[in-house]
Amino acid sequence: MAARIRLPAAIVYVAVLNDGVSRADEHAHLQRLPGQHALASDALNANFLRLRSEGFSLKWERHSEFTRYSVMQALPPDVEPGPAALDALALRVPPDWLARIPGRTFVAIKMVLLERSLAFAPSALAEAQGWFGEHAVVASTMGGGHSIVVTDFRLRASGFEHVVVLAEPGTPETRVGRISQRLLELETYRLMALRGLPVAKALAPTLAQVEAALAGVTARLEQRDASEAALLDDLIATAARIEHATAAHGYRFAATQAYHAIVENRIAELHEGKVAGVQTLGEFMQRRLSPAIATVTATAQRLAALSQRISRTSALLRTRVDIATESQNQQLLTQLGEGQNTQLRMQATVEGLSLAAITYYVVSLLAYGFKALKHEDWLPISPELAIGLAIPFVLATVWWTTRRIHRRFFGH
Structure with a gap:
């Protein structure tokens, strides 16, 4: 009031x-x-x-x-x-x-x-x-x-x-x-708006360094032999600097815009008229204030643009890592498939050897039986002939029994 x-x-x-x-x-x-x-x-x-x-x-x-x-x-x-x-x-x-x-x-x-x-x-x-x-x-x-x-x-x-x-x-x-009141507020808000200028000037070297670092990360993304871990470390360090700058100075840049808007509002409320031979207050203030506001605005936009560029670079790096991971997974699956095929071949070999071994032991047991029967004259043919005739039947029986057990536990 x-x-x-x-x-x-x-x-x-x-x-x-x-x-x-x-x-x-x-x-x-x-x-x-x-x-x-x-x-x-x-x-x-x-x-x-x-x-x-x-x-x-x-x-x-x-x-x-x-x-x-x-x-x-x-x-x-x-x-x-x-x-x-x-x-x-x-x-x-x-x-x-x-x-x-x-x-x-x-x-x-x-x-x-x-x-x-x-x-x-x-x-x-x-x-x-x-x-x-x-x-x-x-x-x-x-x-x-x-x-x-x-x-x-x-x-x-x-x-x-x-x-x-x-x-x-x-x-x-x-x-x-x-x-x-309007005149006093005009000068107050003009000087408050100018508080963002030293901040913007001080931040310029940091933004230039970040831009160079980000350009380096982007260029290395195109190199196939570049380490994703090293790229990620550099990108995180760059992003941290921008986030720190945004947190530290974002309020000041926003306040500068708000104060500048009040200055323009107060100038409009004065309903200024020209006095011959001299600048008006509005002309003087805008000529002195506009370059400073332009610098602050450009710095704020530059900061926001860097944040967006970091987000895009992060997305590119994430895509590169995903592709590399997918390729590694495909290689692992291929290796696992080859290992499984080898294992299956080995399993088939072992099963074949197992059939031969079991058949051998069963036939050996039958040989004792046939010899005992021949000794008592209960076997009309020689034990050797009986053993030879029994081998195919024993082998078939062992194979059939093994397949049943295999189906019961593995389903195929």
């Missing part, structure tokens, strides 16, 4: 990264403001808080990655335009309190909002330029010409950027509040 701001006014805005900063730390710091020692801790549960004190009001907002502090106060009537005027502005909030805000500051802005006629934009621009000295500025009319914003995007020795807003007399306080 935008604050109601009565002109003329000054805003001191600080945004800090809140990684490692707890809500309790921020609560303790807010309690150090004049008259806020009794501030309840549950007042910060809604991630939004507006405090009013003598001579100023403060808005606190906690987001997922950063926390914003906006201090609003009336602009003293004796303030004269000049390059050092805003840094010399007497603040109602203690300066050391601003310096000790918990977290790492990434945006610090001092904004002055004045009530001026904008019937002749060049004269309004000239007045606003008086706050910046000889430095080049960017400027835009906003809301169909009801206000004009001027800044130079320079960081002073004090650590603050300066912004001047001129609004038509009679501009509603709520509109002034919305204008200031």
